[in-house]
Amino acid sequence: MATRARKQLTLDARGVYYRQLNERIRQAASQGVSRFVLNNVNGQRYIATGLVGDLVFDIHGVPGQDMAAFMCGPLIRVSGNAQDGVGNTMDGGKVVIDGIAGDVIGYAMRGGRIYVRGDVGYRVGIHMKAYMDNVPVIVVGGKSGDFLGEYMAGGIILLLGMFSDKRCSPITGRSMGTGMHGGVIYVRGEVPEEQLGPGLHAQPVGADDLRTIRGIVKDYARELKLDGEDILSGGFMKVRPFSHRPYGNLYVPA
Numbered sequence: 001m002a003t004r005a006r007k008q009l010t011l012d013a014r015g016v017y018y019r020q021l022n023e024r025i026r027q028a029a030s031q032g033v034s035r036f037v038l039n040n041v042n043g044q045r046y047i048a049t050g051l052v053g054d055l056v057f058d059i060h061g062v063p064g065q066d067m068a069a070f071m072c073g074p075l076i077r078v079s080g081n082a083q084d085g086v087g088n089t090m091d092g093g094k095v096v097i098d099g100i101a102g103d104v105i106g107y108a109m110r111g112g113r114i115y116v117r118g119d120v121g122y123r124v125g126i127h128m129k130a131y132m133d134n135v136p137v138i139v140v141g142g143k144s145g146d147f148l149g150e151y152m153a154g155g156i157i158l159l160l161g162m163f164s165d166k167r168c169s170p171i172t173g174r175s176m177g178t179g180m181h182g183g184v185i186y187v188r189g190e191v192p193e194e195q196l197g198p199g200l201h202a203q204p205v206g207a208d209d210l211r212t213i214r215g216i217v218k219d220y221a222r223e224l225k226l227d228g229e230d231i232l233s234g235g236f237m238k239v240r241p242f243s244h245r246p247y248g249n250l251y252v253p254a
Contacts, residue, residue, distance in 0.1 A: 051071055072091035
């Protein structure tokens with residue numbers, strides 16, 4: 001099946017203020033441009049924020065905060081690192097980062113996928129949620145900082161720990177899954193018990209989990225040109241909440 005030709009716009013972002021860059025992108029999208037090549041990106045914020053539909057972005061450089069916030073549909077590929085807040089309250093689409101990413105990735109994310117080759121910062125996947133078949137996914141190829149999956153209400157986080165420069169650090173920081181009341185965190189290898197949030201523990205994955213992991217890894221490996229079978233050759237553990245109200249006993253009944 002032949003793919004349709006896309007109307008493309010290439011922009012040089014060097015020295016361009018973020019507001020002007022985003023205005024140019026929105027104007028072009030309204031005129032039928034569906035593929036954007038952004039060169040020399042250097043910290044410009046809000047790229048593709050709020051955009052909806054079948055759009056493709058190839059970003060060369062380091063996009064700034066809140067890239068893909070509230071986004072629903074577009075595909076973003078970043079040839080480099082990304083700053084904080086990628087996919088903030090994202091509804092759908094896909095973000096592929098061929099580098100590392102900052103803090104608060106996928107905050108309150110409600111759909112779509114975020115793939116990061118390397119490490120991520122703190123509070124990744126905080127307040128993620130899912131509704132029926134709309135299940136957001138974050139894959140981290142490296143290691144994560146503290147509070148991964150904090151207050152997570154739904155969705156899937158897959159932490160691989162494979163592509164990291166932090167050889168002496170644990171695969172995740174402190175308090176993984178603190179306040180978690182939905183969703184699942186899969187970890188390749190062992191999960192240090194002392195890194196888990198209160199009341200949580202890790203357990204081996206089952207057959208259904210492995211099917212889910214295999215499907216996600218296949219897509220992740222394809223996007224980042226990695227060896228999917230090598231990723232799948234390691235064992236996996238999962239962290240799930242025991243209760244949908246983990247702090248319910250702290251409150252006095254009405």
